[in-house]
Amino acid sequence: MPNYHIRTYGCQMNDRDSESLACLLDALGHTRAESEETADILLFNTCSVRDQAERKALGKIGILKKLKRDRPDLVIGVFGCMAQNLGRSLLDKLPHLDFVAGTDRLHEIPELIAEALDGRNGLVSTDTSEDMPTVLTGHERGQVTGYVSVMRGCNQFCTYCIVPYTRGSERSREPEDIVREIQTLADGGTKEVLLLGQNITAYGLAEARESGALDPQASPFANLLHAVHEVSGIERIRFTSPHVRYMNDAFVDAVCSLPKVCKGFHIPFQSGSDRILKLMNRGYTATEYLDRIKAIRARLPDCSFSTDVIVGFPTETEEDFEATRSVMQKVGYDMAYIFKYSERTGTKAAERLEDTVPEDVKLARNQILLTDLETGAEARNQACVGQERQVLVTGPSKRNASRWSGRTDANKVCIFEPTPGMQPGDLVRIAITHTTSHSLFGNVM
Ligand code: SAH
Ligand code: SF4
Numbered sequence: 001m002p003n004y005h006i007r008t009y010g011c012q013m014n015d016r017d018s019e020s021l022a023c024l025l026d027a028l029g030h031t032r033a034e035s036e037e038t039a040d041i042l043l044f045n046t047c048s049v050r051d052q053a054e055r056k057a058l059g060k061i062g063i064l065k066k067l068k069r070d071r072p073d074l075v076i077g078v079f080g081c082m083a084q085n086l087g088r089s090l091l092d093k094l095p096h097l098d099f100v101a102g103t104d105r106l107h108e109i110p111e112l113i114a115e116a117l118d119g120r121n122g123l124v125s126t127d128t129s130e131d132m133p134t135v136l137t138g139h140e141r142g143q144v145t146g147y148v149s150v151m152r153g154c155n156q157f158c159t160y161c162i163v164p165y166t167r168g169s170e171r172s173r174e175p176e177d178i179v180r181e182i183q184t185l186a187d188g189g190t191k192e193v194l195l196l197g198q199n200i201t202a203y204g205l206a207e208a209r210e211s212g213a214l215d216p217q218a219s220p221f222a223n224l225l226h227a228v229h230e231v232s233g234i235e236r237i238r239f240t241s242p243h244v245r246y247m248n249d250a251f252v253d254a255v256c257s258l259p260k261v262c263k264g265f266h267i268p269f270q271s272g273s274d275r276i277l278k279l280m281n282r283g284y285t286a287t288e289y290l291d292r293i294k295a296i297r298a299r300l301p302d303c304s305f306s307t308d309v310i311v312g313f314p315t316e317t318e319e320d321f322e323a324t325r326s327v328m329q330k331v332g333y334d335m336a337y338i339f340k341y342s343e344r345t346g347t348k349a350a351e352r353l354e355d356t357v358p359e360d361v362k363l364a365r366n367q368i369l370l371t372d373l374e375t376g377a378e379a380r381n382q383a384c385v386g387q388e389r390q391v392l393v394t395g396p397s398k399r400n401a402s403r404w405s406g407r408t409d410a411n412k413v414c415i416f417e418p419t420p421g422m423q424p425g426d427l428v429r430i431a432i433t434h435t436t437s438h439s440l441f442g443n444v445m
């Protein structure tokens, strides 16, 4: 069977999709190529969230034109969000493509490959579907952390965002299926799960609404956390991304009371200005956002937060930006992804609002937030010196293999000397000796 290579761009959901596709292809008898250069089938899982993400993939796939001319048998396929977003028009830009598969067509990729191997090319499959294929539950063996998609799509339509168009509407998996998948992971030695959904706190809500059982006091996602908590062998549960709109008291109670739920929370806020939040259609004010942070912190004083922020949204003034800066300072994030606004064709913001903030202003605002973040994170890490942390061991550190790394419950990277017999997946206690803004360093106790 011809061998394949998958290159993945974009978010953790794409990482997960690539993993499940690889398992599907393996089960059908394909093998993995040692490198991109030796592959018979080249697959690209793409992202459309910012212009740069699209340009990166288009550039990379564009330069394969010559290779395809030299090796006409080579199969090149594009899937994921950019494939869904640009569809057939991708063939105009990249006529050497064998196929384009949309985000609901992952399970069809083996057939598209077979057709391409038969000599058909320029295939496009981007229909959306309500079904959730069950063939996509495979995982790599022996991973300490397993990624599990609990839902697909997003119904929020934040005005800047392409995701609802590329990933379709929200569809949640049955809790039993999710728990079964996680139990299989735990049986294979996985210790931590990262539950994935673009709008994960809305898990199960579309279905509840449809069946007339929507209860604003309840949280199907909190119920799911309780169910996952029961899985023996799983020691830690993380999730991304929650939306403040659905962080009701049932949610706060679950994350604060379930010991396996990690105390590092990624809670995107996007902007600290209520005027901008409204233009973004985020559905909360800065005060409401801070109130949820306070509610969690009141019960978990040592927890940590990370976030996503956009600078330079259309019409963002210096004052709006200062409001964002102030929220960042009030919360004290350990980590943040800070993005410069990127206009996406087809979104409401692109249709209605001009991209008014100049690139150099976006860049300057981005830099200011990054500097604030580094300073704050460094001070908070410094305060950990002399304390102990429980660390889930990942394995040899990337930079220096004689040292090992792991993550604390609050998701901070911790570097230490391994002890004899130490294995990835071990939970160890580390005494913190020194820190930087990014990492903690210490000794096994
Ligand atoms: N569903 C998640 C995030 C999805 S996309 C949430 O709502 O929190 C990841 C991040 O990319 C977003 O949080 C946002 O900060 C950023 N993003 C999305 N669209 C963008 C755009 N058009 N320009 C710049 N950043 C964008
Ligand atoms: Fe995009 Fe908003 Fe949905 Fe997140 S919640 S994926 S930012 S539309």
Ligand code: F3S
Residues within 6 Å of the ligand: 009, 010, 011, 012, 013, 014, 046, 047, 048, 049, 080, 081, 082, 162, 163, 166, 167
């Ligand atoms: Fe990108 Fe799609 Fe993820 S647009 S950020 S790969 S959901």
